[in-house]
Amino acid sequence: xxxxxxxxxxxxxxxxxxxxxxxxxxxxxxxxxxxxxxxxxxxxxxxxxxxxxxxxxxxxxxxxxxxxxxxxxxxxxxxxxxxxxxxxxxxxxxxxxxxxxxxxxxxxxxxxxxxxxxxxxxxxxxxxxxxxxxxxxxxxxxxxxxxxxxxxxxxxxxxxxxxxxxxxxxxxxxxxxxxxxxxxxxxxxxxxxxxxxxxxxxxxxxxxxxxxxxxxxxxxxxxxxxxxxxxxxxxxxxxxxxxxxxxxxxxxxxxxxxxxxxxxxxxxxxxxxxxxxxxxxxxxxxxxxxxxxxxxxxxxxxxxxxxxxxxxxxxxxxxxxxxxxxxxxxxxxxxxxxxxx
Numbered sequence: 001x002x003x004x005x006x007x008x009x010x011x012x013x014x015x016x017x018x019x020x021x022x023x024x025x026x027x028x029x030x031x032x033x034x035x036x037x038x039x040x041x042x043x044x045x046x047x048x049x050x051x052x053x054x055x056x057x058x059x060x061x062x063x064x065x066x067x068x069x070x071x072x073x074x075x076x077x078x079x080x081x082x083x084x085x086x087x088x089x090x091x092x093x094x095x096x097x098x099x100x101x102x103x104x105x106x107x108x109x110x111x112x113x114x115x116x117x118x119x120x121x122x123x124x125x126x127x128x129x130x131x132x133x134x135x136x137x138x139x140x141x142x143x144x145x146x147x148x149x150x151x152x153x154x155x156x157x158x159x160x161x162x163x164x165x166x167x168x169x170x171x172x173x174x175x176x177x178x179x180x181x182x183x184x185x186x187x188x189x190x191x192x193x194x195x196x197x198x199x200x201x202x203x204x205x206x207x208x209x210x211x212x213x214x215x216x217x218x219x220x221x222x223x224x225x226x227x228x229x230x231x232x233x234x235x236x237x238x239x240x241x242x243x244x245x246x247x248x249x250x251x252x253x254x255x256x257x258x259x260x261x262x263x264x265x266x267x268x269x270x271x272x273x274x275x276x277x278x279x280x281x282x283x284x285x286x287x288x289x290x291x292x293x294x295x296x297x298x299x300x301x302x303x304x305x306x307x308x309x310x311x312x313x314x315x316x317x318x319x320x321x322x323x324x325x326x327x328x329x330x331x332x333x334x335x336x337x338x339x340x341x
Contacts (some may be wrong), residue, residue, distance in 0.1 A: 040074030155236030
């Protein structure tokens with residue numbers, strides 16, 4: 001065997017273990033499933049909550065060199081909306097971006113994610129993660145088997161076909177969907193008649209006059225096309241008495257099975273999406289206001305005195321009710337109120 005052939009053979013043999021190592025690494029790749037209820041799109045367009053999940057998945061896959069991969073299921077195509085939190089707790093679902101208050105029937109403390117007027121601005125919401133309330137909430141969720149990966153707050157408002165719903169005085173006699181038991185309590189105290197129905201039925205109810213107004217997120221106002229019916233929009237672009245916590249959550253059981261290096265990457269990539277979430281939510285607040293104004297609706301912004309009026313009503317109704325449900329709820333509420341004192 002001449003020298004050239006020996007070198008070629010030696011090079012080929014050296015490549016074999018490297019190739020096998022690569023095949024083993026690829027074979028050991030873990031695929032995690034992410035479920036959410038929002039419309040599907042792409043990483044560059046569509047509902048920002050779907051985009052966030054895709055951006056997160058892309059970053060984690062890149063930083064783990066493909067050892068972690070993700071399958072994304074929008075539109076509740078994998079797990080039904082109200083079953084996502086339970087599935088996370090049981091380890092039957094890996095990750096989900098879900099409004100936390102949807103878990104209120106199972107874990108009452110999670111209703112704090114949509115307590116009316118408790119979070120009046122993105123600035124206040126952004127402080128939760130590192131404040132006492134955020135640490136307490138993270139601890140409670142971890143004890144229930146769930147980890148917060150990305151902290152996401154989204155503002156909302158009110159679309160109305162009859163008259164504006166800006167201050168508590170406007171609520172008298174109006175038929176409105178609040179979107180949660182706690183929101184309904186505040187609205188009732190202000191004099192409104194509350195209606196409970198799924199969000200996908202809002203358009204029809206307003207169209208027929210069965211409902212005068214509806215509360216939901218700015219992003220949903222865009223997708224529901226209520227500007228075709230509504231004559232008034234109370235916007236969330238300044239302050240709001242409707243703020244929803246919609247975190248990206250992960251099953252603690254699944255998280256614990258991953259190597260520490262992968263856990264760190266997941267948490268880091270999740271935290272990095274928080275700026276995108278806030279910027280995108282703010283952008284949707286403005287887009288919704290622009291769409292409704294263009295359609296001929298009158299758009300209203302909330303100021304601090306008006307928010308304080310709603311907080312006064314909420315404090316004696318929804319907040320009081322929440323705080324009386326147990327020691328952990330009381331502790332969460334007390335900690336949250338420190339940020340708006």
